[in-house]
Amino acid sequence: MTDSSNGPALTRRAAYEARLRRRSALIAAGSSAVIVLAIVILVPLAPGWTAVKKSFFNAEVFARTFPGLLQAFLMDIAIFAWCAPLIAIMGLAIALCRDVRNPVLFPLRAFGALYTDIFRGLPVILVIYLIGFGIPGLGLPRPWNSPYIWGSLALIVVYAAYVAEVIRSGIDSIHQSQRAAAQSLGLSEADTMRYVVLPQALRNVVPANMNLFIALQKDVALLSFIGPVEIFRQAGVYKSLMANFTPYVGAALIFLAITIPATRYADYLMSRQRGRR
């Protein structure tokens, strides 16, 4: 056997698996190379390639607009930064509304259900238009007619509905026996939720919520439709100015630089959680 040189520590099985792994790696590298080569060779053969290259992948335009795009992206981050905590708080509050069992508080429960139904049932952009144009239309004085406020509110109410659903699924995932144990000790419903159910539930839904917040980071760009000059709108300004689409490619790259690592991290958290169960 060829692997006997690796020393006696290698069992027959380990040698066999090492051989398999080497083969898989080779095949994967080979097939990837073929695909990349095909793209590199074939795409430039398309009749419109020179035009596309000039208007989407123009290095000169890219270099001139990228710093401005980065600057504009700070606005996206700022909007995200003030929306995210409010979404978390509101999502939690609505999730708790939906879990109340006291009949006196039935209106809360109904409100929670109605709320999540409505805001999960609407396209985000529609809510942004309705709130973002509708409320300032009431003729509010400055600064209360700012699209930053009402656009952010639109994002908050929509995402709070999703976060509420995720938290509620986390609450449902805590086994009934945990509640039974807490109640058998004389804990009240509220204390059972606060000290026993919620801490476990929230921990379980961290990855799912992370995915929601990644989606939020992207949806901040939708606010450009009602005014705020964030990265997408800034890219549009550059596009008009230079008659070139490259700024959009630059904006895409900036988004990906944030969202890909965040998505990978959420996936990692999720697989770790699965491994724990």
Place this chain on the structure above:
Amino acid sequence: MSFLSIRGVRKRFGDNAVIRGIDLDVGKGELVCLIGASGSGKSTLLRCINLLEPIDDGEIFLDGVDIAEPGLDPRPVRQRVGMVFQSYNLFPHMTAVQNVMLAPRRVKSMTPAQLAEPVRALFRRFGLEDHMDKYPDALSGGQQQRVAIIRALAMEPEILLLDEITSALDPELVGEVLDVLRKLRGDGMTMILATHEMAFAREVADKVCFLNQGQILESGTPEAIFTAPTHDRTRAFLKRVL
């Protein structure tokens, strides 16, 4: 009237009548063992006494007061009636000592400073002083179950309900949990134990009740039940498990 007196208790889940008219008396300091096949209603009866399940009919008197009165706040009752579960049900996000302190702090408004010494004493007594600050998943099944017992004891209950507390344990870990019960028995703790540990029931019980299809078919001293059962079904059951 006995300390705990159960009269004509019935409980059904949908079409399934799980408890079909049970009378049971438990005196102060007594240890009563409930035996019987799975599904005979042992666990449900204990959950009813703890008011985790509302009963459909009948009365449960604790110290002369009917605790099964519909509409009664169950929480003061649960403070007096401790319960330990088959699968421990420790809170996994809290250390052993946090598990134990939660209820006294929230329900009895005691401070950690007030609790520190008595809780440490409980852990020490049951051989877990070195494990107080560990999370449940770092403890063996037997240790977890002992923490669960300590958690119930920390509320200073007047009666302890133990629901097959050794059934989920590896055989070599059963002994350490039963030792805890022997100590509690020595303290004069009133206990109702649903169990499959026949030898233990025979050794320590004051009274053994054989449950069959939601009824107590036969009850008496361990001697009477284990050596001279009068009922065919009791005999058949004991033959299978002994």
